[in-house]
Amino acid sequence: MPAAVRQIETVVKDRALIERRHVQICDAALHLFARKGYHLTSVREIAQAAHLSVGALYTYIKSKEDILLLVYRRILNLFQVKMSETIVESGDPTAQLRAGIEATLTLYDDYHDLILVLYQESHTLRKEALQQLFGVDRQYVSMFQAIIERGNRKGHFVAEDPNLAAIMILFLCAVWPLKRWNLKKYDLATVSDGVVGILLNGIGGGHGLRNDRAAD
Amino acid sequence: MPAAVRQIETVVKDRALIERRHVQICDAALHLFARKGYHLTSVREIAQAAHLSVGALYTYIKSKEDILLLVYRRILNLFQVKMSETIVESGDPTAQLRAGIEATLTLYDDYHDLILVLYQESHTLRKEALQQLFGVDRQYVSMFQAIIERGNRKGHFVAEDPNLAAIMILFLCAVWPLKRWNLKKYDLATVSDGVVGILLNGIGGGHGLRNDRAAD
Numbered sequence: 001m002p003a004a005v006r007q008i009e010t011v012v013k014d015r016a017l018i019e020r021r022h023v024q025i026c027d028a029a030l031h032l033f034a035r036k037g038y039h040l041t042s043v044r045e046i047a048q049a050a051h052l053s054v055g056a057l058y059t060y061i062k063s064k065e066d067i068l069l070l071v072y073r074r075i076l077n078l079f080q081v082k083m084s085e086t087i088v089e090s091g092d093p094t095a096q097l098r099a100g101i102e103a104t105l106t107l108y109d110d111y112h113d114l115i116l117v118l119y120q121e122s123h124t125l126r127k128e129a130l131q132q133l134f135g136v137d138r139q140y141v142s143m144f145q146a147i148i149e150r151g152n153r154k155g156h157f158v159a160e161d162p163n164l165a166a167i168m169i170l171f172l173c174a175v176w177p178l179k180r181w182n183l184k185k186y187d188l189a190t191v192s193d194g195v196v197g198i199l200l201n202g203i204g205g206g207h208g209l210r211n212d213r214a215a216d
Numbered sequence: 217m218p219a220a221v222r223q224i225e226t227v228v229k230d231r232a233l234i235e236r237r238h239v240q241i242c243d244a245a246l247h248l249f250a251r252k253g254y255h256l257t258s259v260r261e262i263a264q265a266a267h268l269s270v271g272a273l274y275t276y277i278k279s280k281e282d283i284l285l286l287v288y289r290r291i292l293n294l295f296q297v298k299m300s301e302t303i304v305e306s307g308d309p310t311a312q313l314r315a316g317i318e319a320t321l322t323l324y325d326d327y328h329d330l331i332l333v334l335y336q337e338s339h340t341l342r343k344e345a346l347q348q349l350f351g352v353d354r355q356y357v358s359m360f361q362a363i364i365e366r367g368n369r370k371g372h373f374v375a376e377d378p379n380l381a382a383i384m385i386l387f388l389c390a391v392w393p394l395k396r397w398n399l400k401k402y403d404l405a406t407v408s409d410g411v412v413g414i415l416l417n418g419i420g421g422g423h424g425l426r427n428d429r430a431a432d
Contacts, residue, residue: 119335119394134397141398164410167398171391172384178335179387181350182357186380194380202414 021060024050026074029067034113038068038121065129072118072136075111079103083143093151094205097169098196100144104173105192115177141166151205158204169199237276240266242290245283250329254284254337281345285352288334291327292352295319299359309367310421313385314412316360320389321408331393357382367421374420385415 028049032041043064047057061067086099108115122133145166151157159165176183176191183191244265248257259280263273277283302315324331338349361382367373375381392399392407399407 116339120339121336123332123336137398160413161406161410164399164402164407165414167395168388168391168410168414171395172388175384175387179383182353182383183380190377191380194377194384197376198381198384198418199414201420202418204417 018060021050021052022070023074024052025057025060025067026071029071030111030114033068033071033117038117039124043067063129065125068117068121068125069129069132069136071114072133075107075114076136076140079107079140080143082107087147093147093154093156094200096147097144097151097157097200097205100147101169101173101196101199102192104170105176105188105195108173108177109188112177112180115174119174119178137170141170144169148203151203156205165203172199234276237266237268238286239290240268241273241276241283242287245287246327246330249284249287249333254333255340259283279345281341284333284337284341285345285348287330288349288352291323291330292356295323295356296359298323303363309363309370309372310416312363313360313367313373313416313421316363317385317389317412317415318408320386321392321404321411324389324393325404328393328396331390335390335394353386357386360385364419367419372421381419388415 025046029041029046032045032049036045041064043057044054046064046067047054050057061070082103083096083100086096086103090096090099118133122130125133141163145162148157148159148162148165148169152159152162172195175195176188186194241262245257245262248261248265252261257280259273260270262280262283263270266273277286298319299312299316302312302319306312306315334349338346341349357379361378364373364375364378364381364385368375368378388411391411392404402410
């Protein structure tokens with residue numbers, strides 16, 4: 001099928017168009033997943049909401065699982081952009097870690113339903129998609145790990161195992177979407193302060209935190 | 217239907233029998249949920265594995281959701297027994313909190329698949345069952361909260377909000393079943409030490425921890 005090959009090649013060549021279509025598909029999918037759940041949302045509905053034909057949609061993604069991965073990659077990208085800005089603005093690992101945790105909690109707040117889907121549905125993914133999802137999560141963890149390692153070297157933190165610490169830090173951020181039903185009396189800022197406080201103290205960065213707070 | 221009423225009344229009166237049957241149903245369900253998943257396991261299969269007829273099973277539970285609740289209540293009971301022993305053995309809130317976290321991680325290790333089911337399937341429960349499940353979780357949190365409050369009063373901890381701290385502590389224990397795929401290089405003892413360390417330090421109980429470690 002030279003036409004199909006040509007079409008895919010054309011699409012693959014036009015990175016900006018792919019990017020635009022992926023954003024379009026992401027937005028449509030996010031809205032539908034949040035409203036109907038991942039399993040009850042059909043690819044046809046996503047195509048309709050994205051103002052694409054099903055055929056057109058399939059030139060940008062291979063399966064419904066790809067859409068879920070797209071969506072998680074977008075969240076990771078948003079986090080990476082936010083973290084890069086923070087790392088440029090401040091060389092202080094304590095400030096960087098705090099900013100990282102706060103950025104994660106804000107993203108988890110913005111994409112609350114999607115984080116729920118991540119925990120509820122990831123076991124239903126085929127192995128290849130799951131491995132890709134794990135890859136996204138590992139990249140996210142590695143950004144926290146790099147900050148912790150820098151902080152250890154600079155004497156800000158005393159985290160014995162930066163990898164384990166980074167996994168725990170990223171995981172604890174999910175308390176906001178996953179335990180929201182038990183956090184109704186708290187707002188995002190209070191929970192964010194609580195998570196930052198327990199984690200910075202937890203890896204020995206508490207003095208910096210207390211100094212910062214005293215200086216507020 | 218006077219016969220049915222009489223039968224339920226008889227069953228309800230014999231608490232020891234109900235308890236035995238619930239344990240029997242729990243064991244069968246646990247095994248099947250772990251192997252096939254909650255949704256793919258039928259009540260008929262649970263009855264067979266529990267060596268009961270479907271009719272007999274329904275004199276002890278009203279729905280499949282009741283079985284899931286039974287199972288979570290059992291985990292909470294196991295934790296409560298373990299915590300009561302620890303609280304009797306030690307009046308030290310730092311030791312109690314450490315024991316509570318370690319007991320939770322051990323239970324989460326023993327019932328790994330069930331904790332996954334809890335996070336994956338609880339959104340599919342009807343409202344009443346979900347409220348009961350939340351009740352079990354709140355009881356679990358309140359045991360940690362009581363230790364933190366005692367520790368605050370005795371000067372062991374400086375947790376600003378014991379309720380929020382307890383929610384975060386219980387949640388972080390779930391890193392072991394939920395992020396197991398990313399913790400493959402660690403064993404339970406290492407993760408347990410890591411979780412205890414970050415949390416005790418996190419609420420200002422780290423000095424006690426470090427002293428204990430130095431004394432090892």
